[in-house]
Every structure is written in structure tokens, then in C-alpha cells.
Amino acid sequence: xxxxxxxxxxxxxxxxxxxDARRRxxxxxxxxxxxxxxxxxxxxxxxxxxxxxxTKERVLEAARLLDYRPSRFARGLVQKGAVTAxxxxxxxxxxxxPEVAAGVLEAAEQRGWQVVVWDSRIDEAREREALDVLSHxxxxxxxxxTDPDDxxxxxxxxxxxxxxxxxxxxxxxxxxxxxxxTGVEQGMTHLFGAGHRRIGMLDGVHGPSPRRQAFLExxxxxxxxxxxxxxxxxxxxxxxxxxxxxxxxxxxxxGITAVFGFNDLIAIGAMRAARRHGRSVPDGxxxxxxxxxxxxxxxxxxxxxxxxxxxxxxxxxxxxxxxxRAGEEPLRGADAWVTPELVVxxxx
Amino acid sequence: xxxxxxxxxxxxxxxxxxxDARRRxxxxxxxxxxxxxxxxxxxxxxxxxxxxxxTKERVLEAARLLDYRPSRFARGLVQKGAVTAxxxxxxxxxxxxPEVAAGVLEAAEQRGWQVVVWDSRIDEAREREALDVLSHxxxxxxxxxTDPDDxxxxxxxxxxxxxxxxxxxxxxxxxxxxxxxTGVEQGMTHLFGAGHRRIGMLDGVHGPSPRRQAFLExxxxxxxxxxxxxxxxxxxxxxxxxxxxxxxxxxxxxGITAVFGFNDLIAIGAMRAARRHGRSVPDGxxxxxxxxxxxxxxxxxxxxxxxxxxxxxxxxxxxxxxxxRAGEEPLRGADAWVTPELVVxxxx
DNA sequence: TTGTAAGCGTTATCAT
DNA sequence: ATGATAACGCTTACAA
Numbered sequence: 001x002x003x004x005x006x007x008x009x010x011x012x013x014x015x016x017x018x019x020d021a022r023r024r025x026x027x028x029x030x031x032x033x034x035x036x037x038x039x040x041x042x043x044x045x046x047x048x049x050x051x052x053x054x055t056k057e058r059v060l061e062a063a064r065l066l067d068y069r070p071s072r073f074a075r076g077l078v079q080k081g082a083v084t085a086x087x088x089x090x091x092x093x094x095x096x097x098p099e100v101a102a103g104v105l106e107a108a109e110q111r112g113w114q115v116v117v118w119d120s121r122i123d124e125a126r127e128r129e130a131l132d133v134l135s136h137x138x139x140x141x142x143x144x145x146t147d148p149d150d151x152x153x154x155x156x157x158x159x160x161x162x163x164x165x166x167x168x169x170x171x172x173x174x175x176x177x178x179x180x181x182t183g184v185e186q187g188m189t190h191l192f193g194a195g196h197r198r199i200g201m202l203d204g205v206h207g208p209s210p211r212r213q214a215f216l217e218x219x220x221x222x223x224x225x226x227x228x229x230x231x232x233x234x235x236x237x238x239x240x241x242x243x244x245x246x247x248x249x250x251x252x253x254x255g256i257t258a259v260f261g262f263n264d265l266i267a268i269g270a271m272r273a274a275r276r277h278g279r280s281v282p283d284g285x286x287x288x289x290x291x292x293x294x295x296x297x298x299x300x301x302x303x304x305x306x307x308x309x310x311x312x313x314x315x316x317x318x319x320x321x322x323x324x325r326a327g328e329e330p331l332r333g334a335d336a337w338v339t340p341e342l343v344v345x346x347x348x
Numbered sequence: 349x350x351x352x353x354x355x356x357x358x359x360x361x362x363x364x365x366x367x368d369a370r371r372r373x374x375x376x377x378x379x380x381x382x383x384x385x386x387x388x389x390x391x392x393x394x395x396x397x398x399x400x401x402x403t404k405e406r407v408l409e410a411a412r413l414l415d416y417r418p419s420r421f422a423r424g425l426v427q428k429g430a431v432t433a434x435x436x437x438x439x440x441x442x443x444x445x446p447e448v449a450a451g452v453l454e455a456a457e458q459r460g461w462q463v464v465v466w467d468s469r470i471d472e473a474r475e476r477e478a479l480d481v482l483s484h485x486x487x488x489x490x491x492x493x494t495d496p497d498d499x500x501x502x503x504x505x506x507x508x509x510x511x512x513x514x515x516x517x518x519x520x521x522x523x524x525x526x527x528x529x530t531g532v533e534q535g536m537t538h539l540f541g542a543g544h545r546r547i548g549m550l551d552g553v554h555g556p557s558p559r560r561q562a563f564l565e566x567x568x569x570x571x572x573x574x575x576x577x578x579x580x581x582x583x584x585x586x587x588x589x590x591x592x593x594x595x596x597x598x599x600x601x602x603g604i605t606a607v608f609g610f611n612d613l614i615a616i617g618a619m620r621a622a623r624r625h626g627r628s629v630p631d632g633x634x635x636x637x638x639x640x641x642x643x644x645x646x647x648x649x650x651x652x653x654x655x656x657x658x659x660x661x662x663x664x665x666x667x668x669x670x671x672x673r674a675g676e677e678p679l680r681g682a683d684a685w686v687t688p689e690l691v692v693x694x695x696x
Numbered sequence: 697t698t699g700t701a702a703g704c705g706t707t708a709t710c711a712t
Numbered sequence: 713a714t715g716a717t718a719a720c721g722c723t724t725a726c727a728a
Contacts, residue, residue: 026721037699042723052697069506072485073424074721077704082485084420084464092453093642098446105440105467114485116432117465119453137420137430137462158417239646268646294441298587298616300648374705385715390707400713422705425720700727705720712715 025066034062045070083113085321086134088127088143092119094237094265095293096310097144100164103314104142111318120144131155140321149173160324162317167210174323174330176316176338183306183340184214187260187288190304190342192222196258196286199224201231202245202270204262211290215260230256234266242269250277258286258348264293264305271299271347286348290340301346313338373414382410393418431461433669434482436475436491440467442585442613443641444658445492448512451662452490459666468492479503488669497521508672510665515558522671522678524664524686531654531688532562535608535636538652538690540570544606544634547572549579550593550618552610559638563608578604582614590617598625606634606696612641612653619647619695634696638688649694661686 027045031038036059043051044059045068062068076082087104089097101117108115116138118130127145132155134141140160145152149171152161163175191199199219203212212231219226230253234245242265249259250273259274261267267289274285281287281301289296292307316338320330330336375393379386384407391399392407393416410416424430435452437445449465456463464486466478475493480503482489488508493500497519500509511523539547547567551560560579567574578601582593590613597607598621607622609615615637622633629635629649637644640655664686668678678684 027723028721038722039700039724040698043698046723050697055697064506067506070484071425071721073421074704075484075723076421077419077425077706077721078723080704087465092446092450095443095446098440098443101465102440102467105465109466114464114481116462117435117449117453118457119450133462136418136423158412158415239642294587295643295646298643299646375707376705386705387707387716388714391714394707398713403713419705422720423707425705425722426707428720698728700725702723702725704722704724707719709718710716712713 024071025063025068027068027070029066030059030063030068033066034059083111083140084116084138085113085318086116086118086130086138086141086143088118088120088130088134088141088145090120090122090144091237094263095295096263096265096291099310100314100317103311103316104318105314106311107315107318111322113318118143128155135159140325142317142321160321162320162324162330164313164317174320174336176313176320176331176336178308178313179334179337179339180210181214181217183290183308183342184211184260185218186340186342187290187306188215188218188222190344191258191260191286191288191348192224194258194286194348197224198253198256199226199230199258199260200249200253200256201260202242202249202262202266203231203233204235204237204266206233206235209262211262229253234262234269237263237265239265239269239272242266243273244269246270246273250274250279256285258288261287261289264289264291264296264303267303267305267347268295268299271301271303282347288348292340292343297345304345304348305343306340307343308340309338372419373411373416375416375418377414378407378411378416381414382407431459431488431673432464432486433461433666434464434466434478434486434489434491436466436468436478436482436489436493438468438470438492439585442611443643444611444613444639447658448662448665451659451664452666453662454659455663455666459670461666466491476503483507488673490665490669508669510668510672510678512661512665522668522684524661524668524679524684526656526661527682527685527687528558529562529565531638531656531690532559532566532608534688534690535638535654536563536566536570538692539606539608539634539636539696540572542606542634542696545572546601546604547574547578547606547608548597548601548604549608550590550597550610550614551579551581552583552585552614554581554583557610559610577601582610582617585611585613587613587617587620590614591621592617594618594621598622598627604633606636609635609637612637612639612644612651615651615653615695616643616647619649619651630695636696640688640691644693652693652696653691654688655691656688657686 027038027041031041041059044056105115120126120130124146135157142162144164161173163171163173165177166175167177201215232245232249234241259270261270267287271281271287279285289303289305292305296303296305323330375386375389379389389407392404453463468474472494483505490510492512509521511519511521513525514523515525549563580593580597582589607618609618615635619629619635627633637651637653640653644651644653671678
């Protein structure tokens with residue numbers, strides 16, 4: 001018989017379950033303890049006006065006692081407006097990416113958004129996993145991805161996606177990129193002007209990357225005796241990767257007088273390897289980087305590099321998200337590019 | 349009269365509002381378009397078994413048409429278990445912090461948690477703002493904070509909080525720290541052993557920091573003629589900050605033969621400033637860093653430093669969160685410390 | 697000042 | 713295989 005009474009409806013059922021072991025306190029528990037309605041608890045907790053100071057104090061005390069915290073889900077359900085973006089970065093320990101992330105975070109903060117960060121650690125499976133999770137938990141995703149569009153589409157499932165460093169012509173998603181062609185042209189022109197003809201490249205990716213294509217194109221334009229055979233790939237985008245790549249390049253093309261690095265870390269590795277081979281920089285070998293990391297000013301000799309405005313890249317990505325969410329077309333072409341700028345220091 | 353009919357109850361009201369301009373499609377809209385119940389939509393979308401392949405296809409098509417995406421809030425409300433942690437970092441562009449963040453992200457990922465990252469940009473107001481937001485949106489917060497406990501308490505409001513780099517004796521919150529005393533002792537012993545007696549310090553914070561206290565204590569132990577007057581504060585924890593701090597130190601204590609940096613960036617700045625003053629490193633001036641950044645191996649001369657396992661620091665912080673959430677006592681004392689390790693390179 | 701009722705969008709449970 | 717119904721925890725009307 002008591003069963004019948006207790007199962008009347010919901011409120012009494014709740015009362016039954018109230019002393020469950022580790023259940024988090026709800027607004028209802030607080031209301032009951034304070035002897036008020038849930039609405040009154042809400043008023044107290046959210047600091048609304050219309051409430052008696054005494055009641056408020058009592059409610060807050062009850063909340064404290066029960067260690068009550070409003071459920072963000074229940075709140076989100078009823079108050080719209082909280083925006084969460086996902087950010088997927090390949091490697092937080094490559095100083096390039098924290099800079100981009102800083103740009104994203106800054107722009108997001110200005111809009112009151114939150115950013116969930118994933119470090120995919122240069123693992124395509126983890127990239128996809130990030131998409132799977134973030135497509136459920138975020139309102140938009142920004143990041144570095146290596147999979148082709150159709151795979152990404154399968155995992156992002158309708159959530160706005162902005163790809164970092166993919167040329168707009170390489171994807172149907174929104175993207176922000178780096179104007180590799182212009183950057184490489186500046187760099188090669190500089191090396192050529194300094195008298196270099198036998199220039200090698202330490203690329204960062206297999207296959208026809210924009211940087212490599214631009215490199216080969218410039219080599220052709222300048223009439224250099226340089227082709228694919230002068231390009232060595234450093235799968236690891238680090239100083240160590242640059243060192244071992246340079247070892248190989250020096251073995252395969254001992255005649256080179258200059259080398260173009262895929263990024264600054266690789267270029268710094270190249271300098272170190274070159275010196276170990278008894279070639280001083282820049283006289284025995286000129287080294288050119290790509291990124292413009294702060295680090296480049298600290299090494300000896302300071303690194304000549306194509307500087308990229310990394311924060312801007314991040315901010316631009318957030319702008320793309322804004323457009324996407326507004327139902328507008330994302331920026332395409334040059335508006336969605338960051339153009340590198342040659343910074344001449346000592347290494348080339 | 350039609351009004352009466354339409355306002356029957358909720359379902360029809362919804363039908364009315366369905367063609368609202370920019371309202372995001374809900375499961376209900378999809379159900380209606382596909383001519384099935386909401387439950388069936390749920391089954392299709394979540395890839396559950398019990399559903400006719402044909403129906404499923406029809407539902408998914410409708411979902412695609414309406415650009416339907418499940419609300420993460422509604423989902424979170426019914427499916428428990430999604431954990432979001434907040435991470436507050438002072439400056440993503442100081443290479444130290446991305447390493448710590450990487451440790452946090454790694455440990456969080458292993459547990460299936462998500463991490464919302466905030467860059468407080470070394471601004472106490474922004475730190476508090478981060479707490480205000482994250483205490484609502486996250487299930488726990490990990491981070492660097494400068495405010496004293498009571499202020500933090502006011503802003504964190506009951507959410508588990510783990511402070512980074514606060515000695516356990518300095519806070520009643522859970523914390524993970526660095527064993528500054530042991531680190532400094534190693535460093536000072538090393539410098540002393542190399543014959544240095546007049547040692548300066550470039551500290552990073554005003555007031556009695558653990559590192560400074562340990563420094564002064566070691567100076568006393570070793571009988572050095574060194575006191576507070578040999579400490580210069582670099583408010584900016586960067587190479588530039590180290591350079592200007594070193595300028596001052598060199599002016600105030602031209603007799604120093606060695607300098608202890610608050611961190612590696614400051615130490616590198618010190619090396620540069622010293623050299624500009626015509627003092628070679630390490631012969632004219634020995635320089636010791638604190639952090640063990642990868643960067644330290646790349647500068648010339650390579651930096652002798654107290655290496656900190658930064659990832660471990662981050663992972664440890666997540667472990668503390670786990671304890672807190674389980675209602676256990678957080679680790680205290682040495683278990684919540686990371687002990688620096690002296691790495692001798694060329695600079696000292 | 698306080699309480700009642702409805703609804704936010706989803707999934708779980710139990711029928712059918 | 714599909715649907716009805718009841719939660720989930722909260723806030724926003726509106727009523728008292």
C-alpha cells in the first residue's frame with residue numbers, strides 16, 4: 001500500500017531517491033532543504049532581485065551545505081547563447097601552433113565563446129576522433145586535418161568546420177591558409193639575389209605540397225638546376241627532423257649552397273647539421289626558414305625566415321566560423337590568406 | 349476559430365512555430381518531416397539497432413535536409429558522464445605553458461574528458477573572469493592563478509580547483525607544485541662548485557617567491573655575500589624581460605660572476621644582455637636557467653638549467669582533479685611536486 | 697515576495 | 713520495428 005502512495009507522481013519519487021549515495025544535488029534538493037520552491041532557489045542562486053534577503057541567505061546556505069551547482073546542461077537547454085568551438089592542433093609543442101591557438105582563443109574570448117582544445121599529436125586517427133567528439137560537443141570546429149574532404153565530412157556531420165592551412169581551392173570547407181606561393185617567391189628571390197643557384201629544400205610533407213610546388217616553380221623561373229631530386233622530406237617537423245633531413249640532403253646533393261626549410265624548426269635543424277658537417281652558416285651554407293618563430297632570433301646565427309602572422313591566422317579562422325554560423329559564405333581566396341613576409345637576418 | 353484548434357496543446361503550437369526563420373531544427377522537426385516519432389529519429393541518428401533500414405534512411409535524409417544536429421545540452425541532460433575541465437594558462441606563447449597544457453590534454457583525453465582552455469594573458473582580472481565562466485561551464489578547473497585563496501573561492505564557487513605551481517602549504521585548494529627549494533639547491537651548489545661567490549638572481553615575481561627564498565637561503569648556507577639587493581625582478585617573463593633585468597643587475601652589481609634566472613627565457617635574455625656588455629658566457633658570466641625548455645639547447649652557448657618535467661606537472665594536475673571528483677583528499681606535499689633536475693650544458 | 701506550471705531537446709523504458 | 717510517456721535540471725512566464 002505505501003508503494004501506491006509513494007508512486008503518486010514525480011515529486012514524491014524524487015523524494016525517495018534524494019538520499020541516493022553520490023548523486024549530485026539538484027535545485028530540487030536545495031529547495032527542499034531550504035523549505036522553498038525551486039523557483040526561489042533559482043532566484044537566490046542567480047542573484048535575481050525579487051527575493052527576501054533572509055530567504056536568499058537561507059537558500060544559499062542550503063546550497064552550500066549540499067554543495068549544489070547548477071547543471072550546465074539544464075541551463076544551456078533553457079538559456080541559449082553559449083557557444084563552444086573546438087580547436088584541433090597537431091602538436092602543442094611546436095611553437096608555431098600555440099601562436100595560432102592564442103589567436104583563436106583571443107578572438108573567441110572577445111565573442112564570449114569557449115574553446116575546447118585537442119592536441120591530435122599528428123595522428124590522423126586522433127584527428128578523426130577529435131571530429132567525432134567535437135561534432136557532438138561543439139558548435140563549430142577549427143583545426144588542422146590531413147584527411148580529404150569526404151572523410152572529414154563523414155566525421156564532422158553538419159557542424160561548421162574551418163580548415164587551417166588548406167588552400168581554398170583544395171577543399172570545399174571553409175579554410176584559412178598561408179600564401180605559400182608568394183612566400184616562397186620572396187625567399188627564392190632573396191637566395192637567388194645572394195648568388196645561390198644550387199638550392200635544396202627540406203619539405204615537411206610527402207606528395208606535392210604547396211610549398212614544394214612553389215619551390216620547384218621558382219627554381220624553374222630562375223633557371224636553377226634544381227628538381228624533385230633536390231627535395232628531402234622531413235616527416236618530423238622538429239629540429240631533430242631537420243637535422244636528419246639535412247644529413248640526407250647533404251649526402252645526396254653535396255653541392256648545394258643554400259637550403260629552404262619547410263618551417264623554422266627544420267631550418268634550425270639544418271643549420272646544426274650543416275655545422276656538424278663543417279659548413280658554416282651562412283657562408284658555407286645559407287639557410288632559410290618559414291614561420292617566423294620568436295626562436296629564430298635566438299639561435300646563432302639568427303634565422304632568416306618567412307614570417308607568418310600566426311595570431312592573425314587564428315583570428316581569421318574564428319571570423320570564418322562567425323560567417324558560417326551566420327549562414328554567410330566564408331571568405332575565399334586572398335581574403336582568407338595570410339601572406340608571409342621575408343625577414344632577413346644572418347642565416348641567409 | 350482556427351486559433352482555438354491550433355492552440356490545443358504543445359505539439360500544435362510547435363507546428364506553428366516550425367517555420368520560424370532561423371530556429372535550429374530539433375528532433376521534433378525531423379520526426380515530423382520523416383513522418384515518424386522522435387524516438388525513431390533518435391534511433392536513426394544514434395545508429396541504434398532496432399530500426400528498419402528504410403526508415404533509417406528516410407530519417408537521415410530528413411535530418412540532412414533540415415541540417416539537424418542534436419542539442420548537446422539536451423543530450424548532456426539525459427546521458428551523464430561528459431566531463432569538461434577548464435585550463436587557465438597565463439601565456440600560451442611562453443613555451444613552458446604549452447608543455448604543461450599538453451600534459452593536461454593528454455591525461456584528459458585518456459579519460460575521455462574535454463578541456464576548455466583560457467589564456468589569461470597574465471591579467472588577474474582575466475583570471476577571475478575565467479573562473480567565473482568556467483565555474484559554470486566546467487566540472488573542474490586547473491590553472492595558474494595569482495589571487496589569494498579567498499578571492500579564488502569567491503569566484504570558483506564550489507567547483508573543484510587545482511592550482512598549478514602553488515606550494516601545498518600556500519593554499520587550501522588542491523595544488524601541484526615545483527620543488528623550488530631542491531632545484532635551487534642543486535643550481536647553487538653547482539655554481540658554487542664552479543667557483544662562483546658573487547651570484548645575482550633575476551626573479552620573476554615581486555615579494556618573497558619560493559625561488560627567491562630558496563636562493564637567499566642557499567646564499568646564506570654557502571656563506572655568499574649575497575642578499576635581497578642582489579635580486580632584480582623581471583615582471584615580464586620573456587627574453588626581453590631578462591635582457592632589461594640583466595641590464596639593471598649589471599649596473600647595480602657589476603661584480604657578479606654568475607646569475608640565476610627565474611626561468612629559461614629570462615636566463616636567455618640575461619645571456620644576450622651580458623654579451624652586449626662585453627661579458628662572454630660562461631667565462632665572463634655564468635648563466636643558469638630554470639625550466640628546461642627545448643629552446644635552451646638551441647641557443648649559443650647552450651643553457652644550463654633546472655629541468656622540470658612539464659608534462660608530468662600537467663598530468664599530475666589532472667590526477668588531482670580525479671581525486672577531488674571522487675571525494676578523496678588531494679595529494680599533498682612531495683607527491684604533488686615535480687622536482688627539477690640540473691642539466692649542465694655550456695652556459696654555467 | 698513566493699509558488700505553480702510549462703517547456704527547453706533529448707534519451708530510456710515500456711508498450712504495442 | 714515503432715511509438716507513447718516519463719524523466720533529466722533548469723528558467724521564464726504567470727498567478728497568488
